Structures are given as structure tokens and as C-alpha cells.
Amino acid sequence: MSKKLETKSDGVKGLSFHRTKAWILASLESGVIQLWDYTRATLIDQFHHHRGRPVRGVHFHDFEPLFVSGGTYGMIIRSKFGITRCGGACLVLRDILT
Numbered sequence: 001m002s003k004k005l006e007t008k009s010d011g012v013k014g015l016s017f018h019r020t021k022a023w024i025l026a027s028l029e030s031g032v033i034q035l036w037d038y039t040r041a042t043l044i045d046q047f048h049h050h051r052g053r054p055v056r057g058v059h060f061h062d063f064e065p066l067f068v069s070g071g072t073y074g075m076i077i078r079s080k081f082g083i084t085r086c087g088g089a090c091l092v093l094r095d096i097l098t
Contacts, residue, residue: 014057016067025067027055033069035081049077 010029017024022039033047033055050071058069070076 013055014069016059018060019062023060025058025060027058027069029054031055031071033058033067033079045081047079049079050075 012026013029014027015024022037023044024036024038026034026036028034031048031050031052031054033049035044035047036042037044047069050069053071053073053075055069055071058067060067064080066078066080068076068078
């Protein structure tokens with residue numbers, strides 16, 4: 001089975017698959033991190049923590065609702081997120097941890 005997940009960006013620099021959910025985190029050259037549901041081919045949320053600077057790597061934490069991301073400019077950011085189901089819609093609650 002193959003799915004096409006499309007977004008407008010200069011390029012994808014990193015990917016991370018969630019351990020238990022059908023999610024992919026994609027780090028983009030544009031500085032955006034996107035959270036995708038690959039079974040539905042839908043974009044769940046976007047994170048703009050790197051303020052337009054390229055994000056080279058991204059990784060889900062194995063057991064906590066966290067992910068880390070890093071760019072070539074020397075910044076590593078740890079982000080916390082949570083998903084709440086509301087009448088069939090997903091609401092992503094997020095927080096940047098320093």
C-alpha cells in the first residue's frame with residue numbers, strides 16, 4: 001500500500017514514525033514540522049518552532065507525548081503534544097519545553 005502525502009516545501013529533511021499510532025513527523029527545509037496521519041493521508045498539525053530555519057532532524061519519544069527537532073543552526077527543541085478527540089475531529093494541544 002502506498003499513500004502520497006503532499007505539501008508545498010523546498011524539501012523533506014527528516015522523518016520519524018510513531019511507535020504505536022499511524023503518524024509520521026516530517027521536518028521540512030522551510031522550518032516547519034508536520035504531523036501526518038498516513039492511513040488517512042491527512043495533515044494533523046504543523047509546528048513552527050524553528051521560525052523559518054531548516055529543520056534537519058525530528059524524532060518521536062518512545063513512551064511520552066514528546067518529540068525533538070534540530071536544525072543546522074545549532075538549536076534543538078523538545079516539544080510536547082497531546083491529541084484530544086472531539087466529535088470526530090482531532091485537536092492537537094502543544095507546548096514548547098525549554
